[in-house]
Amino acid sequence: MTEVGLRGSFSAPVAGVARRRSRRRAGSAGYFFVAGYAILLVAFGIVPTLYAFYLAFTNEKGQFTGLNQFVKVVQDYRFAPAFLHVGVYLVLWLAILMVLTVTVAIILRGRLRPGLSAALRFLYYIPGALAGVASVLVWLFMLDPSVSPAAGLLRLFGFESFAQVLGPANLPVIFVLIAFWTGAGGWIVVMYGALNNIPDDVLEAARIDGAGAWKTARYIQIPMIGKWIAYMAILAFAGGTQLFIEPQMLQTASLGRLDPAWSPNQLAYVLAFRYGDFNGAAAVSLILLVLGLICAGLLVRRSGLFKVDSE
Numbered sequence: 328m329t330e331v332g333l334r335g336s337f338s339a340p341v342a343g344v345a346r347r348r349s350r351r352r353a354g355s356a357g358y359f360f361v362a363g364y365a366i367l368l369v370a371f372g373i374v375p376t377l378y379a380f381y382l383a384f385t386n387e388k389g390q391f392t393g394l395n396q397f398v399k400v401v402q403d404y405r406f407a408p409a410f411l412h413v414g415v416y417l418v419l420w421l422a423i424l425m426v427l428t429v430t431v432a433i434i435l436r437g438r439l440r441p442g443l444s445a446a447l448r449f450l451y452y453i454p455g456a457l458a459g460v461a462s463v464l465v466w467l468f469m470l471d472p473s474v475s476p477a478a479g480l481l482r483l484f485g486f487e488s489f490a491q492v493l494g495p496a497n498l499p500v501i502f503v504l505i506a507f508w509t510g511a512g513g514w515i516v517v518m519y520g521a522l523n524n525i526p527d528d529v530l531e532a533a534r535i536d537g538a539g540a541w542k543t544a545r546y547i548q549i550p551m552i553g554k555w556i557a558y559m560a561i562l563a564f565a566g567g568t569q570l571f572i573e574p575q576m577l578q579t580a581s582l583g584r585l586d587p588a589w590s591p592n593q594l595a596y597v598l599a600f601r602y603g604d605f606n607g608a609a610a611v612s613l614i615l616l617v618l619g620l621i622c623a624g625l626l627v628r629r630s631g632l633f634k635v636d637s638e
Contacts, residue, residue: 557630
């Protein structure tokens, strides 16, 4: 056998071993990067959830009580109003978020110059850099007619004092304004990125066929980013059901004018830390969890979020 033949006969197995080692190293790197999230998920997600299940089905003595804790919290006079408040807030929040963020992203993508579009995306994103408490403090200043730079606008709507602004009927709108101001900018950037994935030849074909901006957005752009819109709706819904910081801060700033159990999360907090009823608080938390999972499941199924597109 010639030298070249010997070299060729050994090169194939060696190359195969090298490829296998490379794949193993790549797999090990993947496990390493996933490990950090997995540890945090188990420590701060799965374990607390399991503990909440234990508390919700037992009493303070650790005795199994079945659904008694759930019956008790559902019959609480604060339970229905808390969920109704958050329900109204979620309807307003999701409707405004999905309509305005997608509309603004489409305008930035196709109707403005690239430089101006980039500058506006940056400006929209700035409020999202503020933590939840900081953003609420900003809005406390903005909503007080005695110090707000928008005092004239507030008085135009008939609000002469901070107490009038914080009327019960106004609270869902106030929380939507705070949530939109802090969260919409990030989603505009996400939707803009999703629109960038639409091939230019598809949009060009629509223009050649005579489709204007409205028809292109309705029949091409929005359907092609439908999964991203569903993803936004799921996360926004999950975050909305956890409403706590905003009503809690307003309740403190208004010296108790707001109901301390305005939202389900506040109700759970009151049960746990004012009355020491951790079992009831766990039951409220699990009800929120189940409702969130059901709504997320419906959105995933209707949108085909995890459906793999066939080649």
